[in-house]
Amino acid sequence: xxxxxxxxxxxxxxxxxxxxxxxxxxxxxxxxxAHHVEVEGHVITGMNNQIVWGLPHVFAIFLIxxxxxxxxxxxxxSVFGKVEYKPLARLSALLAIALLxxxxxxxxxxxxxxxxxxxxxxxxxxxxxFAWNIILYTGFFAIVGIYIWSMMDNAMQKYSKKAGLFAxxxxxxxxxGTGSIFGFLVARSAYDTAMLAPMFIIMxxxxxxxxxxxxxxxxxxxxxxxxxxxxxxxxxNLLGVFIASILYFVAVYHATNLYATEHHAVEYFLLVDGxxxxxxxxxxxxxxxxxxxxxxxxxxxxxxxxxxxxAACAMVILxxxxxxxxxxxxxxxxPLEMFPGMEVSSSFFDGVVAQYYPSxxxxxxxxxxxxxxxxxxxxxxxxxxxxxxxxxxxIVEAKK
Numbered sequence: 585x586x587x588x589x590x591x592x593x594x595x596x597x598x599x600x601x602x603x604x605x606x607x608x609x610x611x612x613x614x615x616x617x618a619h620h621v622e623v624e625g626h627v628i629t630g631m632n633n634q635i636v637w638g639l640p641h642v643f644a645i646f647l648i649x650x651x652x653x654x655x656x657x658x659x660x661x662s663v664f665g666k667v668e669y670k671p672l673a674r675l676s677a678l679l680a681i682a683l684l685x686x687x688x689x690x691x692x693x694x695x696x697x698x699x700x701x702x703x704x705x706x707x708x709x710x711x712x713x714f715a716w717n718i719i720l721y722t723g724f725f726a727i728v729g730i731y732i733w734s735m736m737d738n739a740m741q742k743y744s745k746k747a748g749l750f751a752x753x754x755x756x757x758x759x760x761g762t763g764s765i766f767g768f769l770v771a772r773s774a775y776d777t778a779m780l781a782p783m784f785i786i787m788x789x790x791x792x793x794x795x796x797x798x799x800x801x802x803x804x805x806x807x808x809x810x811x812x813x814x815x816x817x818x819x820x821n822l823l824g825v826f827i828a829s830i831l832y833f834v835a836v837y838h839a840t841n842l843y844a845t846e847h848h849a850v851e852y853f854l855l856v857d858g859x860x861x862x863x864x865x866x867x868x869x870x871x872x873x874x875x876x877x878x879x880x881x882x883x884x885x886x887x888x889x890x891x892x893x894x895a896a897c898a899m900v901i902l903x904x905x906x907x908x909x910x911x912x913x914x915x916x917x918x919p920l921e922m923f924p925g926m927e928v929s930s931s932f933f934d935g936v937v938a939q940y941y942p943s944x945x946x947x948x949x950x951x952x953x954x955x956x957x958x959x960x961x962x963x964x965x966x967x968x969x970x971x972x973x974x975x976x977x978x979i980v981e982a983k984k
Contacts, residue, residue: 614949643951663748773849782833880892
């Protein structure tokens with residue numbers, strides 16, 4: 585039936601090759617930037633002994649978290665049995681793998697010594713959340729790969745629901761592990777809370793869905809395939825729920841910290857007197873990443889408006905990067921609480937707010953991670969049947 589007919593995109597057009605070359609060029613620039621940092625040392629970046637996780641880690645964690653959320657559309661179809669989401673599932677799984685690959689590429693290239701990854705892959709310390717995450721990340725590739733196989737091979741489709749359920753559970757564990765990296769770092773006042781694990785899960789839902797909507801719109805616009813308002817409005821409403829959920833979890837996270845006296849200082853730093861971190865929180869995260877896109881999603885005047893949906897998705901992505909910048913970099917900038925209740929100062933910057941100014945090399949590496957993800961998706965839809973021929977309202981509503 586037309587509803588379930590898939591095909592590849594036209595890969596011989598000049599528009600396709602321009603996109604491919606453009607993305608490959610961004611990736612090449614990012615790789616050259618990483619090579620330059622490795623040759624000259626991290627001294628040319630903005631990172632230092634206080635801020636060891638900089639802008640590349642912000643991009644890497646964002647892409648890894650978004651990868652988990654991008655799979656949400658496929659999960660709704662297979663795990664929760666929503667038939668109208670079934671045609672969207674293949675692209676959802678492809679984007680999930682692509683985003684994780686882009687995030688891990690940035691993470692590996694920012695290590696300073698990428699060859700040391702071999703040690704992490706061959707010798708495990710199971711008391712370390714980092715060791716667990718290596719298993720979770722590699723397992724995600726395998727499980728989602730099998731899930732795609734079960735959706736695309738007629739002989740394997742009977743296992744699709746089970747594969748989807750397993751992938752759903754695995755991605756929840758993966759995002760919990762990513763959030764726990766920070767939640768388990770009790771030495772950092774901004775990290776020391778179990779709230780980060782569930783907050784990262786809901787963040788993944790919004791970031792991944794925003795990415796997915798933009799990729800879906802771009803794919804169908806450039807290939808001139810029918811894409812009705814019914815599908816987009818379902819995704820729009822889902823995005824609104826996730827944006828509101830993030831705002832709720834952020835409010836609970838900070839309210840919990842404000843309740844504990846030991847966290848009053850770091851909360852004052854992040855919410856009131858943190859300079860760039862306070863600005864990014866209120867303007868970048870709350871306003872641009874939360875309130876404005878929420879209004880664009882739910883205002884009656886913007887219903888069926890694709891431009892406002894694109895704007896809302898872009899704002900969610902920018903707000904998500906700002907949110908992770910505040911969590912990752914802002915959490916490191918605030919001085920360690922080495923002796924609670926005591927003032928600490930020394931020549932090693934103890935008790936002093938750390939300074940960090942991202943370099944162009946870090947930005948280029950982070951952008952390369954996004955380009956890697958988009959490059960994988962572009963090649964994927966050109967060689968395999970990931971996109972339905974039509975998602976018009978007439979066809980989709982007929983299959984409800």
